[in-house]
Amino acid sequence: MEFETLNVGLTDDVLDIQLNRPDRLNAINVIMLTELRQVIEELGPSSCAILLRGNERAFCAGQDLKAVDIGDEAAGLDVEGLIDQYYNPLIRLFASSPRPIVAAVRGVAAGAGCSLALAADIVVASDSASFDEAFVRIGLIPDCGASYVLPRLVGQARATAMLMLGEAIDGRTAAEWGLIWKAVPDEESERAARSVALKLARSPSTAIGLIKGALRHSASATLDSQLDHERDGQLAASKSVDFAEGLKAFAEKRPAVFTGK
Numbered sequence: 001m002e003f004e005t006l007n008v009g010l011t012d013d014v015l016d017i018q019l020n021r022p023d024r025l026n027a028i029n030v031i032m033l034t035e036l037r038q039v040i041e042e043l044g045p046s047s048c049a050i051l052l053r054g055n056e057r058a059f060c061a062g063q064d065l066k067a068v069d070i071g072d073e074a075a076g077l078d079v080e081g082l083i084d085q086y087y088n089p090l091i092r093l094f095a096s097s098p099r100p101i102v103a104a105v106r107g108v109a110a111g112a113g114c115s116l117a118l119a120a121d122i123v124v125a126s127d128s129a130s131f132d133e134a135f136v137r138i139g140l141i142p143d144c145g146a147s148y149v150l151p152r153l154v155g156q157a158r159a160t161a162m163l164m165l166g167e168a169i170d171g172r173t174a175a176e177w178g179l180i181w182k183a184v185p186d187e188e189s190e191r192a193a194r195s196v197a198l199k200l201a202r203s204p205s206t207a208i209g210l211i212k213g214a215l216r217h218s219a220s221a222t223l224d225s226q227l228d229h230e231r232d233g234q235l236a237a238s239k240s241v242d243f244a245e246g247l248k249a250f251a252e253k254r255p256a257v258f259t260g261k
């Protein structure tokens with residue numbers, strides 16, 4: 001499959017998606033939003049994990065601001081349509097996909113680009129990466145779930161400051177605050193993220209998808225409802241071939257070889 005704004009590969013069961021508009025720091029346009037959705041919907045099921053990264057020096061600088069006419073046109077920009085038809089369905093797709101999504105953040109992740117990274121299940125960044133809630137600097141508010149995910153990850157105080165002040169934090173700080181899984185030296189970040197994706201691709205896919213669903217459910221659940229959800233998920237996981245393999249491997253004192261079935 002050829003894409004205008006993405007480089008896409010599928011190797012070792014990892015669907016590798018590289019945002020590819022480096023002249024604009026991989027800023028997002030409607031074509032990229034459409035292609036991202038298409039690739040996850042059509043190729044996601046053939047993979048066991050998804051790796052999302054940027055080309056060259058940035059992860060993604062958010063909405064392509066040069067695709068927006070300045071002046072009278074800006075007031076008439078169909079923001080609602082863009083969000084309803086493109087951005088929100090993509091973020092929902094990230095959440096509902098049973099495949100684990102790993103974001104490799106090197107350089108800037110700004111505005112909707114930051115939201116895209118934080119919509120991944122696991123984020124591995126370079127120490128000098130920049131998580132930049134840039135929206136307020138151009139007079140906008142956070143979207144793509146930024147105001148949902150941020151307070152849950154870093155707490156109200158830090159989320160408020162990040163969103164209202166629009167001051168970026170680096171990868172190391174993001175890891176210290178719990179915004180992301182980890183930050184590693186710059187030259188190691190993509191390799192580290194890829195190895196996380198590979199590990200997930202070799203993991204029991206049914207269980208991984210169910211863990212993702214359980215975490216998503218917990219965001220608005222009571223303990224009672226979460227316990228029921230876990231029971232149902234455990235029942236489904238226990239019927240997988242991978243669970244049988246896990247038990248067998250344990251008894252035979254060898255590493256399990258999961259097949260995703």
Ligand code: T3D
Pocket residue numbers: 023024025027061062063064065066067077078079082083108110111112113132134135137138140143
């Ligand atoms: O319609 C809606 O629904 C609204 C939705 C909004 C969602 C959003 O994402 S709003 C937030 C949009 N993003 C931003 O506001 C960030 C804009 N970019 C920046 O502030 C800076 O570029 C960075 C801090 C990210 C990086 O700065 P720096 O100095 O490292 O790079 P640079 O020189 O500014 O950028 C390099 C090139 O990329 C440059 O092009 P040029 O001059 O070399 O031809 C720059 O214009 C371009 N670029 C950077 N960000 C964007 C962009 N082009 C289009 N859109 C961008 N967002």
